[in-house]
Amino acid sequence: MSAYKFKLLIVDDDVATVRIMSDMLSDYGERRFALSGEMGLLLARQSTPDLILLDASMPGMTGFDFCEILKADAELAKIPVIFVTSHDAPALEIDAFRLGASDYVTKPLNATQLRARVETQLRKRLKILTQSERFRSGSYLPPTLGALPDNILIVESDAGRLSSLQDLLHDLGRCTSAATGAQGLERALHSLPTVILVSATLPDTTGLELCAALRKEPRIEGVPILLLANGVAGDAARYEQALLLGLADSVLKYAQPTVLKARVRNAMAAVHADQKRIGAMREYWLAVEKAARRVERKNDEGNIPE
Template identity: 30%
Template sequence: MADKPRLLLVDDDTVALQVLSKTLAPYARMRFARSGTEALKAVNEELPDLLILDVNMPGLGGMDVLAALRAKPASVHLPVILVTSASDETLEATALEIGAQDFIRKPFQPELLVDRMRALLRLSALRAPNASLTTDRLRQGARILLVDDDPVAIEFMRASLAPLGATLMAAADGEQALASMHDQAPDLVLLDAEMPRLDGYAVCQAMQVDPVLAQVPVAFVSVNAEAKFETLSFAVGASDFLAKPFKPEVLLARVRKLLQLRSERDEAVSAIAAQWQELGDRRVAELVSVASDAIVSVDATGVVRLMNKAAAALFGISIERALGQQAEAVLPGWMVMGFVSEAFGLANERRRSGRGGRVFRLYRGDGAVRSVEPVVFQQGSAQHRITTVVLRDATDRIAAEQRREVHRDDVVTSAVQLALLQALASGDRSAEDLLAAAQGRVALPLNAPRLSEFDLALEIQRVQEWGLKRPVPIRLHLVLPTRTLGAMGNADNFRQGLEKLLAVAASCVTRGLDVDINCKVEEAVSLDLCLRAELADHRVVESPAWRLALMQLGAGGAITAEDAGSAHLPTTIALRLLRPRASTDVVD
């Protein structure tokens, strides 16, 4: 309930209040007043988020209430929608000039009131605390794009808006309009609905998915005055709707109001950015400071205004040195007019197409190369624009993905080898047949390798117990991670192969054999067996028994088996097992 806006509905007609209450109940928390005097008292008691005010009331009318509200600092920015049964366009223009945000004529469809209420609240959501309603606070040199396929309509709007002194641009269809906006975003768009090639509704929808253009207010100007067209306009993101024909003073008043709200919002964005930099809002600054992703904000001139510790580490520069400097000069690889613009454009394009994010490489001054995934946000426009880039360091993730690709290839190859070795060990196929198949000379159907999960720590323990009973003792020293490891393979073949390998090594020493076993888990389970003893005969590593033991280890699931081949131990044997599985059982 607390997230709903607070509305004050003012009308001397009880039936009208009941209709409004029923329409707006799902969207707002409401209070009611039946006269202008009650309305002013209710505003003084609690300032609402929006006031819906009837014009024609006995005593203090809606225009009088509006004037009184604008004369008080506490309510000077209160959004007001005036409602009247009068069809006087001069009254509408006057109401907008003295401070109403919208003007709706009775009778109206309830859905339209909801649409206009939402559009106004959305446009008024962020306002500068010291914003003024006077026209001298309008954006200097505002740029307004007029979009209509009718040249007469374009000229009429030009003449109507001439008193603003704004820069007026024109487009004859939707495609021209979007191309113009992508070159430079306007401050306001007046958009016809029915146009060739790309209609106004499609243009407005395209603007909403662009983070920059989504901030630009859109007012539809259409000959289709039916309620369904107005509803559709607000559904695609419009801020206002004007039905043709209209008086020039009405268009001028509505455009002034939209520009005023846009100007106040941009001032608020700049104020927030300044507060961040000056640590006015220390909670936000602390969150940004400790964020794991690199965050950098630059203003419209490319000067670094905000930077966190992760960004300093990524770019290899201190925060103190970067703040207040041109990003292109102090941040290696930034290229503020190239890197940010390119990342911004590509990110939007990829989001619309559903593709993954683009990865950029940053070449730092110390020679390090980092791979980053950018997400770019922009607020405000022209001299008030703030660009914030969030850079996720993807270097380690990309390296891990590359290792996984290599491992995937190894697993495919090893599965074939394992099937061959198990077929040889079981006697199902002769060595000659398997050799011919491995060389690609014949096609030989093989059963899938027999895999079953086995507990690596348990199998090593069994080998340890077996080794201590040998005439020449074999002592195993196992170093495992903190969790019991499960591997995929044939546990009996693995254990028997390891036992044969150690027995062959032990047969060539006199005082026992010490074996250090180090285990690591990455994309596979890696075992390094380091044999510590003196070999009486170094040819043992080339003996058939040694090779047979390695083969049986392979049949057990050890997908690589290599030995150092040195004449003197320590000899290191590297084994890698298929498909690790880590359980949560802690090893004592």
């Protein structure tokens, strides 16, 4: 992915699962392991990881306890957490997102699935590092996301599904829609949505092709793109590949409306946090630039700063 050496922390009480995940993620830099939540927090505080993979069910401190404590710690709260668990219950997945998890993956694992979810989170981490460097060099002008009220763009040609999605998501923000890929791309560029939902099947293109086209547009850089899956088993590999390639940030299932809403809410919260971070980063480098100019003026006046 990059020359940057990521640090992953795997927290799971099952040694075999830890070894399997470590092997699957061997290309992603340093991997540390904890067989309990207590040890995981200790390791996270000793050396901040870029990503934590967390089991939900552990004796003593559960994964949910771990995540709640982590997100309450100002020094650790920004670390993304992926729950990796055998519990495929919508209520637990919703709880994970409520506590601040970035993703939720169910066992049994396959390498493509796990790598795709990890790649998505590490790509975001790398983006933060890149933005910081571009701010430092004075070459970065961020997009204007967050300047407008929350707006959810739904690209869906099925009228029934569109109506259901609008009813489900209306309290999260204003919902706009498009029935084709061409309309979706045009409206995304015009309205600067907070998040975009893309149906896998569209009359003029595929959802994956539209995701790829959206990703090429600098104007909507940073807008989460959520692919709406049809639930066909044979498509799972293609959807995971879309995550692996960075075409989509998440894959949602129509059949799980409560989980879908939780993931959309989570994506919007991530946008708000990103805008806050970008604002703080901008202010920091502006302050550094002002301080440097003051030093230059003093030097020009013949005063050597201490």
